[in-house]
Structure formats: C-alpha cells, structure tokens
Amino acid sequence: xxxxxxxxxxxxxxxxxxxxxxxxxxxLLGGREGAGVAVLMNELGxxxxxxxxxxxxxxxxxVLKNGCVCCxxxxxxxxxxRELIDGRSSGTVPPFDRILIETTGLADPTPIAQTLVGxxxxxxxxxxxxIITTIDAIFGAGQxxxxxxxxxxxxxxxxxxxTKTDIAEPEQIRQAREKIxxxxxxxxxxxxxxxxxxxxxxxxxxxxxxxxxxxxxxAWLKCLPKIQTAGSRRFSDKTGRIQQYHQEQHKEGxxxxxxxxxxxxxxWTAFCIWLSALIHRYGPQLLRIxxxxxxxxxxxxxxxxxxxxxxxxxxHLEEWPSEDHSSRIVFIVQGISPERVEYSxxxxxxxxxxx
Amino acid sequence: MCAACGVLSxxxxxxxxxxxxxxxxxKKDETRRGERQKLIKMVNILLGxxxxxxSDFGEKLILxxxxxxxxxxxxxxxxxxxxxxxxxRPVDPLDEAFLELIESSKT
Numbered sequence: 001x002x003x004x005x006x007x008x009x010x011x012x013x014x015x016x017x018x019x020x021x022x023x024x025x026x027x028l029l030g031g032r033e034g035a036g037v038a039v040l041m042n043e044l045g046x047x048x049x050x051x052x053x054x055x056x057x058x059x060x061x062x063v064l065k066n067g068c069v070c071c072x073x074x075x076x077x078x079x080x081x082r083e084l085i086d087g088r089s090s091g092t093v094p095p096f097d098r099i100l101i102e103t104t105g106l107a108d109p110t111p112i113a114q115t116l117v118g119x120x121x122x123x124x125x126x127x128x129x130x131i132i133t134t135i136d137a138i139f140g141a142g143q144x145x146x147x148x149x150x151x152x153x154x155x156x157x158x159x160x161x162x163t164k165t166d167i168a169e170p171e172q173i174r175q176a177r178e179k180i181x182x183x184x185x186x187x188x189x190x191x192x193x194x195x196x197x198x199x200x201x202x203x204x205x206x207x208x209x210x211x212x213x214x215x216x217x218x219a220w221l222k223c224l225p226k227i228q229t230a231g232s233r234r235f236s237d238k239t240g241r242i243q244q245y246h247q248e249q250h251k252e253g254x255x256x257x258x259x260x261x262x263x264x265x266x267x268w269t270a271f272c273i274w275l276s277a278l279i280h281r282y283g284p285q286l287l288r289i290x291x292x293x294x295x296x297x298x299x300x301x302x303x304x305x306x307x308x309x310x311x312x313x314x315x316h317l318e319e320w321p322s323e324d325h326s327s328r329i330v331f332i333v334q335g336i337s338p339e340r341v342e343y344s345x346x347x348x349x350x351x352x353x354x355x
Numbered sequence: 356m357c358a359a360c361g362v363l364s365x366x367x368x369x370x371x372x373x374x375x376x377x378x379x380x381x382k383k384d385e386t387r388r389g390e391r392q393k394l395i396k397m398v399n400i401l402l403g404x405x406x407x408x409x410s411d412f413g414e415k416l417i418l419x420x421x422x423x424x425x426x427x428x429x430x431x432x433x434x435x436x437x438x439x440x441x442x443x444r445p446v447d448p449l450d451e452a453f454l455e456l457i458e459s460s461k462t
Contacts, residue, residue: 268370268379269370269390269393269394269397270397272369272370272431273394273397273398273401273431274448276370276431276432276435277401277435277446277447277448278448278449280432280435280436280446281435281445281446281447281448281449282449295379297380297385298379298380299379299380302379311369312369313369314369314379315379316379316380336449337449340449340451341449343451343454344448344449344454347454347457347458348448351400351457351458351461352397352400354461355396355397355400355461
C-alpha cells in the first residue's frame with residue numbers, strides 16, 4: 001500500500017464555454033504558489049488570446065495544437081507531458097511541482113485520466129489529482145440542462161467552482177447551486193470569489209493523494225445524509241444485506257446519483273469481479289464511483305475511486321472515520337438504472353461468494 | 356495497455372492483494388496463486404452462459420471458448436474483452452436474464 005506518492009500531481013481544469021476557466025487560472029497562477037504550476041493548454045479559437053495572457057504569467061506553459069485535448073490529442077498530451085517533465089529534468093523548463101491541464105469548453109475530461117495511466121512511462125512520473133469544473137453562476141444551471149457536455153463536466157468533477165457570483169443575481173446563484181447539487185452532490189462546491197482557501201481545496205487536497213485521502217473521504221461521507229433526504233426512498237431486498245437508500249431522479253432522466261450501503265463485509269474478489277465487469281460493459285456511463293469499503297483482512301477501510309473506466313489503485317485509511325463500519329458506495333451514472341446496479345451487486349456477491 | 360478496458364499489461368491488477376505494493380493488503384498467508392484460484396473459480400461461473408472458461412497459466416490466464424479456440428490474457432479486464440469475442444454470450448452484470456442464468460447454473 002502506497003503511503004507517500006512522490007509523482008507529479010496533474011490537475012484537470014474543465015468547464016463549459018465561457019464559464020470562467022481562464023479567469024480562474026489567472027487568479028490561481030497570479031498568486032505566490034502559482035509559480036510551481038506548469039500549464040498545458042489546448043489551442044482553439046476560444047482560448048488563443050487567453051494563452052497569450054497566461055504565458056505572460058508563467059514561463060512553464062505549453063500550448064497543444066490542433067484542437068481538443070480530450071479526444072483527438074491524446075498522443076499530443078502524452079508528448080506535451082513528456083516535454084514538460086524532460087525539460088524540468090534538463091533545466092530547459094523552469095522548476096515546477098504540479099501540472100495543470102486546461103481543456104476546451106466542450107471537452108469530456110475523462111480520456112485525460114486514461115492517458116495518464118495508459119502510458120507506462122508517464123504513469124511512473126505523474127498521477128491524477130483533482131478534476132476541477134467551473135460553472136457559470138448566471139448561465140450554469142441552464143447550460144447543465146441544455147448541454148450534455150456541461151452536465152458531464154459537472155458530474156465528473158471532484159471540485160466545482162462557481163464563477164461570476166459577484167455579478168450574478170442571488171436567485172441565479174441559488175438555482176446554480178441547486179442544479180449542481182442535483183448533478184453531483186459529493187463534489188466540493190467552491191465560490192471563485194469568496195473562497196479564501198481556494199488553492200488548498202483545489203490543489204492541496206485531492207482524492208488520489210494518499211496523504212489527503214482521509215480528509216477527502218470524510219468530505220463526501222458528510223454528503224450522504226443530504227443525499228438521503230433529497231427525495232430518497234428506502235427498500236429492502238431479499239437478503240436484507242444491501243439497502244439502497246437514495247435514488248434521485250432528474251428531470252433529464254440521464255444522470256443519477258445514488259448510493260449503496262451494506263453492513264456485511266465485502267468479499268473483495270467477488271466485489272472486484274463485479275466492478276471490473278460493470279466497468280468493462282458500462283464504463284463511459286459510470287461517471288464517478290466513490291466508496292468506503294469494509295473488506296475482511298484489509299489493512300483498513302478501503303477507499304475506492306473511479307472515473308469512468310479509470311480505476312485508481314484502491315487505498316486504505318488507517319482507521320474508520322466513525323463508528324459506522326458499513327460499506328458505502330456513491331455512484332454518479334448516466335443512463336443506468338440505480339435499481340439494476342444494486343440488484344446486480346447483490347446477485348454477484350450472493351452467487352460468487354458462495355461458490 | 357488495453358484501450359478498451361484500461362488494464363495495464365504486465366502490472367499487478369488493482370484488485371490483487373498478495374504481492375501487490377499498490378494493493379489493499381490482506382491475509383499474510385494468502386498466496387498470489389491462492390487468490391488466483393478463487394478468482395478463476397468465480398469468473399468461470401460468469402463465463403458459463405457463454406460456454407467459455409479460464410484456467411491458470413502462470414502469471415497469465417488462458418481463456419477457452421466453446422469451439423476450442425484459446426487466448427492468453429493478462430488480467431481480468433482482458434478476460435471480458437476476449438470473452439466478448441469468443442464466448443457465446445457476453446458477461447453483462449446489468450442484464451437480468453444473464454443474472455438469472457448464472458443463478459440457475461449454481462442450483
């Protein structure tokens with residue numbers, strides 16, 4: 001089990017067109033800590049001028065050519081990352097201790113995670129950190145409703161940063177917050193204009209960092225009661241072991257957040273077979289899975305974190321955050337019935353662990 | 356790496372407990388081989404409806420299809436990918452008919 005991870009953290013900054021990604025980036029890089037951040041940006045018409053501004057602020061900016069970083073440029077992203085890392089080693093690039101990738105406004109950020117683990121050389125040098133999504137307080141709620149890209153960006157995030165709150169009407173901010181909570185209730189929601197600890201929340205704490213995993217788990221565990229009371233329903237199953245206690249239907253009927261809880265310790269092999277098969281078949285629809293699992297004989301409660309088909313090696317906590325030692329898993333899915341997921345897990349565990 | 360399943364060839368699977376520095380740890384007396392035998396037994400239940408089967412092949416696995424066609428696979432993720440190609444029925448954990456089949460196969 002890895003206790004310290006010395007690899008370079010790679011933060012992904014995404015957000016819909018005009019949602020304030022570059023403004024946030026300027027704010028973050030303009031601070032004292034910004035000097036240690038290398039930036040990878042992709043070049044589309046929308047951001048070309050922004051690039052010039054950013055380059056004035058940091059010498060360690062690499063602009064990727066030819067379009068969208070999320071799909072057509074995975075090899076370019078690999079090349080860009082290698083250039084930065086090699087340049088740091090050789091001294092041709094100023095020192096940095098973190099890389100930030102800014103995507104285009106229409107990008108799905110998850111292929112970036114795949115790129116980071118798919119390249120064996122890169123995987124030894126870099127690791128995924130937070131996926132940050134900016135959301136416009138004025139137009140964000142509407143964009144999430146009408147643009148699937150915006151909804152997926154919000155659903156997949158670890159950190160959601162509400163922008164333009166200084167010029168938005170209070171009602172617009174309320175609607176944006178409500179919409180964000182519907183789509184991704186377990187992400188940390190920050191205000192770009194009020195959050196004094198913006199840097200800490202965005203960069204110092206992340207779910208893939210062994211040093212901050214406990215803080216991160218406790219943050220999303222706190223969200224569970226909120227999820228339960230937001231239109232939840234409870235039903236029992238045949239065995240009584242697994243209870244899905246939340247199901248939230250959005251009017252779009254596409255992205256849903258729900259959780260599964262089981263008091264019985266999980267058979268690790270059976271659970272992993274189920275998760276692996278589920279991800280193989282439905283990976284693109286499994287936007288995020290976060291879990292705290294009770295696995296017999298493990299060194300501690302096991303922390304699970306996936307981004308679509310990307311599974312980071314599970315970590316464990318030194319101790320349980322509370323007296324509650326049940327396994328709890330939160331799913332943010334698209335186009336998948338929560339009931340089916342719960343029923344499937346129950347069947348797999350029942351069949352496989354008794355085999 | 357398999358682009359379809361995100362599995363890294365030649366590295367410990369994220370689920371392995373024994374001998375895996377990135378794993379979650381476990382019983383000290385549990386061997387990698389012992390873990391693997393449990394895995395094979397469970398996975399074969401799921402491959403049953405598709406008339407496919409896996410067996411141990413050192414650090415790898417051999418997948419055998421209904422026509423006798425075999426494929427060497429690196430990891431669990433690869434099993435699903437190849438089983439889709441050579442099996443008669445894909446492993447679909449959300450397909451109720453599939454779940455009924457594996458449930459009935461045990462009785």
